[in-house]
Amino acid sequence: MTGPLRGLPLRTRLALLVAAAVAVAVAACATAAWFLVRAQLVASLDDALRDNRVPDRLVVQLVRAGQCRAVPEEQRRAVPNLFDSTVQIVDRNGTSCMVFGQQPLPVASSDVAVARGERPEALHTVTADGTEYRVLTTPLEGTSAAVTAARPLAEVNGALETLALVLGLVAATGVLGAAGAGVLLARAGLRPVDRLTGAVEHVARTEDLAVRIPVEGDDEIARLSRSFNAMTAALATSRDLQQQLIADAGHELRTPLTSLRTNIDLLVRSEETGRSLxxxxxxxxxxxxxxxxxELAALIGDLQELSRPDAAAGGHLEVVGLHETTGRAVERARLRATGITVTCELTPWYVRAEPAALERAVVNLLDNAVKFSPAGGTVEVTLDGGVLRVRDHGPGIPEHELPYVFDRFWRSPSARSLPGSGLGLSIVARTVRRSGGEVVLRPAEGGGTEAVLRLPGAPVPPPDHPL
Known part of the structure; x- marks a missing residue:
């Protein structure tokens, strides 16, 4: 919102907007009512002029006698002239003469047209000596003249002034009441916003992410409250994961650093004492x-990979051949798999992923299989229909440990003596999830462990993919 209302509190702005809306509506209704009543009053006055006109016989007698003077008192009492109408005669030349009344009225062209027989009647408003009159002119039968009857509009204007005063008072009362109701409604409607504001200020002041706002109903405020609760829950989870990552990283770094320090101390002591090893x-x-x-370099690299958010992890997604990536990963694994045979059967399958991250994930699966394979064992790698299977013939993973294999820094108690940081499978799960796939570890038939990786794709590349 811009303009002079920007600096006002939201409650005040809502109250003012409600009052302004009601004021406009009341003003429109009052104006319409005033014009409608005015039209009705003027129409009633016109009907009264038609119904209470002076009898033509009296006026005809005056015209035929060549007279144009006020009706004598005794004749005026015999002839009904309700509301003291002003009556005058108008001939075809526009000349007029007074019959009833004290104030002669100006003759309009429409009155002359009626006297000439060009119009059946004329209705209009004239002003004489500062007074408005409503005028009705009708032809005078048997003559070439017309008779004009007029009544002051004061009776109509007085009623309209009273009506305008009443409508103004009603409008003012309505606007004030609307302003008060707007304040009450704004206060009641913004109470959930006040709670939300208080919660946000509390979180900003104390960093307490356990705050939750009660949610009632399904309106916009309820949606905002649910969104705030979801946001604080996500922030709390993120902070817990961050703290856990720091604690786990510190624990994992402590062991190689302690061993490294011990070995370096031995070398330093040997040099200082002159006793060569x-x-x-x-x-x-x-x-x-x-x-x-x-090991430290690998651990730091894994930590850097896992510390980045999913949106920033890896590079740009592109179409890659999973069979080609797996083939390169198998060659790398064979170089490190001393005494272990790695076989592979790969059929073409193209997926959308980040090439380097996908190859690293496959290498991690292969390294994990090689690490747990017995001497002289075999690691079997197959890719068929978008399903990559890596199977080893090692001791296998106990059933109760399978839910934890993709957790950060988790390692089986039986594998604590083997090299590794416990981050390899976490990176695999992260990469596969980002590419829209899934990965599981399960016991293999006949012993050992089988890793199953599924990625959406197609057996042929898209037309725009460079072969």
């Missing part, structure tokens, strides 16, 4: 330091 021990110590640094 045996070459084999020194080589093993350096290899351990290198492995721990590699």
């Amino acid at each position: 045996p070459p084999e021990d020194r080589r093993a110590l350096l290899e351990s330091v290198r492995a721990q640094i590699t």
Whole structure:
């Protein structure tokens, strides 16, 4: 809202708008009523002029006698002239003479037209000596003249003035009442907004995201309250996840850092004391330091990937061949799968995903299968109809641990001694979910674990995809 109302409180603006709307409506109704009543009163006056006109016989006698004078008192009492009408005669030349009344009236062209027989009658309003008259002119039978009867409009104007005063008082009362009702309605209607404002201010002041607003009904305020509750719940969940991520990351970082510090302390002490370590021990110590640094780098990379929101994770989605991505991931896994055989059977399947993130997800599934495969074991990879299966022949995952395998930093108690941060499968789930698919881990028939990844796509690329 712009203009002078911008700086006013919302309640005041609503009350003023209600009062203004009622004022316009009342003014329109009052104006219409005033004009309607005026038309009715003028119509009634016209009917009275027609019904109470002076008998033509008296006026005809005066015209034939060549007289044009006021009717004598004794004749006036014998002839009904209700409301003291002003009566005058108008001839075809526009000359007039007074019969009844004290104030001669101006002759209009319509009156002359009636005297000439050009019009059946004439109704109009004239002003004489500052007084308005309603005039009716009718032809005078048997003569070439017309008779004009007029009555003052004072009786109509007086009633209209009284009506205008009454309508003004009613309108003012209505506007004041509407303003008061607007204040009450604004106060009642904005009470939920006040609660919402108080809750927002409380959250801003205390950062207490457990605040919930009671929701009643299904109107806009209820929708706003539900949206606020959903927002605070989402923020609380996000903050809890953030705190959990920080705590888990700190816990996971502590172990390699402690081991790294211990190994470096041993190397430093050896140099400071001059007692050189045996070459084999020194080589093993350096290899351990290198492995721990590699593990830290991988952990930090995984944390950076998971710390980004879903909307910003990865790059631009594009059409990629899942069979081609899986083939590259298998080659990378074979380089690290010492003593493990990785077989693959792939049929074409094209999906919409971020290429680098999708390949990393498949590599994580393969690394997980290789890590839990026994020496000399086999990892089977198949892709058919958009379903990618990675099956190992390791010890398998207990049934009660399956719901947690995609949680961040979760690792099976039996795998705590193996390398890894517990983030690989979380990244897999995140990437697959962003591409509109799903991934599950389940026990395989005959032992081991099978990872099943499903992505929507097609066996042939779209026409605009470069082959």
